[in-house]
Amino acid sequence: MSRLKSCFERLAGENRAAFVTFVTANDPDFGTSLEIVMGLPDAGADIIELGMPFTDPSADGPAIDRAAQRALASGGSMIKTLEMVRRFRAVNADTPLVLMGYFNPVYAYGIDRFTADAAAAGVDGLIIVDLPPEEDEELRVPAGKAGIDVIRLATPTSDDTRLPTILSGASGFVYYVAVAGVTGGKSATKDDISAAVARIKTHTDLPVAVGFGIRTPEQAADVASIADAAVVGSAIVSLIEGGLDNDNKPKKGMTEDVLTFTRKLADGVRKAKR
Template identity: 85%
Template sequence: MSRLKSCFEKLAVEKRAAFVTFVTANDPDFDTSLEIVCGLPEAGADIIELGMPFTDPSADGPSIDRAAQRALKAGGSMNKTLEMVCRFRAGNDETPIVLMGYFNPIYAYGIDRFSSDAAAAGVDGLIIVDLPPEEDEELRVPANAAGIDVIRLATPTSDDARLPTVLDGASGFVYYVAVAGVTGGRSATADDIGTAVRRIKSHTDLPVAVGFGIRTPEQAADVATVADGAVVGSAIVSLIENGLDKDHKPKEGMSKEVLDFVKTLADGVRSVRK
């Protein structure tokens, strides 16, 4: 059984939603990023989304865009991202890791080579935001063959006519983008999210995790009442940025501050029982 499937089944027994965190690999540097990633499970993260640094993250807002640029400036690459997963797996073989980003770095690395290397490193899933379902077969087939789930994105504009295409071939879970626009923007209401999640679930048995716009424990708890997972990214990435000096070096205690904040979000998710 895949780590993602096992995770969601375990949480279903506990009658709670998954808390999913996003950080960019190598932001602000490899060692600090690894320290934060390795600390996320203890801080309450059930699933980790790890951003693959890319020069043009067009679906992301300013905070994640700046994180990607910092990561690249510090030597971030696909090799470094996979090395980070390997280093994480040396101490944690349970928490699922999902690589999130854009198709270009994977294509440049080589699709078959990437699928093999990512699986060997311990990657469980992929979210490729600029690869539509109609065009993801060249990645999805080798990734699935290597045991990696390809997670599809649904949006407020994914109507009942579109959803079957979005969901055909999807695995792991469905990521519902709660608002139109880039990451880090406004938040949707719990009622709107609940309606959308129920509609998606009428088309699939896959868990539905919701992201975009969650910044507080209260918002995370609201999402956890209606979805199978609450995803927080920009709020965590912004805190990393705020903990850097003028040279983009981490200030003393930055990693602890980030992980303490993650714990408050996790407590929000865990305060809700389905």
């Protein structure tokens, strides 16, 4: 059984949602980024999404865009991202880890090489935000053979006609983007999220994770009371940015501040009534 499937089944048995965290690999540098990623499970993260730095993250808002630029400026690359996964797996064999990003870095690395190296490193899933379902076979098939789930995105505009195409061939979980626009923007209402999750679940048995716009423990709890997972990214990435000096070096205590905030978000998820 995959780590993702095992995680969601375990949490379903506990009658609670998963807490999913997103950070960009190598932001602001390899060592600091690795320290944060290593600390996320103890801070309450059930699943980690690790961003693959890219020069043009078109679906992301300013916070994650700047994180990607900092990561690249400090030497971030696909090789370093996979090295971070390997180091994480050396001390944590259980927490699912999903790579999230854009198709260009994967294609440039080489699809077969990427899927083989990602599987060997311990990657459990991929979210490629600019690769539509109709065009993802060249990645989805080799990824599936390597035991890596390809996670599809649904949005508020994904109607009942479009959802079957999105969900055909999907695995791991479905990522529902709760608001139209880029990451870090406004939040959707609880009623809107509830209706969307219910509609998606009429088309699939996969868990549904909800992200975009979650910034507080209270918002995380609201989502966790409805969906199978609550995803927080921009709020964590913004805290990393706020803990840097003018040279993008981490100030004293930045990592612990990030992990403390993560614990508060995790507590919100865990206290949610389902």
